[in-house]
Amino acid sequence: MDIDRPAAARIYDAFLGGGHNFGVERDFAEHLARDLPGVTEVYRENRAFLRRSVEHLLARGVRQFLDLGSGIPTIGPAHEVAARRSRDFRVLYVDNEPLTAAHSKPLLAGDPRVDMLRADLRDPDAVLGSAEAAQLLDLREPVALLATAALHFVPDGDRPAAILAAYRDALPAGSHLLLSHLTGSRAPTATNALCRHYAASSDPLFPRATGEIEGLFDGFPVLAPGLAYLADWRPDPEQRAGSGYRLLFGGLGRTR
Structure with missing residues (x-):
């Protein structure tokens, strides 16, 4: 465990206003926000995207969720979203960072519908x-x-498309892929600034063009409204304009 460098899971928690982070993550968030004013909204947009998507999936009858690279499941995680809509659901969180898993286990204790697995998403087996x-x-079942x-924390050499293909091939028909990913296609200056900051963390970034992100949905035909x-x-009717940064790109796909 390396607690001297900020970790992505705890950086995310810090930006969301959670309490499961250390001074190094709070300093990181402060410096990044100074360099990219308003960047906190990017993290909130991602959490809001998760909420809208899980609600949409529940409405489609999906009841099982496998959350890869989940981070610490606080401040609007999948199981809290699901619990507001249904009693019948299961969520398995997966993260390879030791403290993330250690912090998460007690948070989830007592609910048989939820668990945290310490594992690397790059090892589907x-x-x-x-x-x-x-x-x-x-x-x-799906x-x-x-x-x-x-x-975007997985380098090209680890073949992220092949990783997703392995999960796809192991899951039954009717399974879904919900994906959001950092891209520099529209905001390269902001993306480069993010990469500079995260290079000093334990989790460097590997942004991809929107066309590459689309390729990650191979075998998961994209559902409306597209990527x-x-x-x-699928913005909420009352949704604010957002961060102004177009950094995270994604959508929802489903196997046939």
Whole structure:
């Protein structure tokens, strides 16, 4: 465990206003916000995208969620969204950062519908073959694979498309992929600033062009309204204009 460098999961928690972060993450957030005024809204947009998407999936009858690179499940995580809509759901969070998993376990204790697995999302066999997955998920029924703000921490050499393909091939028909990803296609200056800051963290960033992000949906035909910058994807009627930064791009796909 490296607590001297900021970690992505705790940086996210700091920007969302959570209490599961350290001084190094709060300093990181302060310096990044000074460099990119208004960047906090980017993190909030991602959380709002998760909420809208989980609500949409529940309305479509999906009841199982596998949240890859979940971070600490506080401040609007998938299981809290689901609990407001249904009693019948299951969420397995997956994160490889030791303190993230350690902090998350007690938060989820007592709810048999939710668990945290410490594992690397880049190892689908380990994730899907875990005791936690066997206990919580029925892999004969559709699963929503959540990868929100996760794969931009996976370098090209680890073949993120192949990772998603392995999950896709192991999940039954009717499963979904929910994905958001950092891109520099529209805001390269802001993206470069983010990358400079995260290079000093334990989790450097690997942004991708929107066309590359679209390619990650191979085998998951994209559902309406298509791929979009997050503030534009099924916005709430009362939704604010957003951060002004067009940095996170994504959408929802479903296997046939």
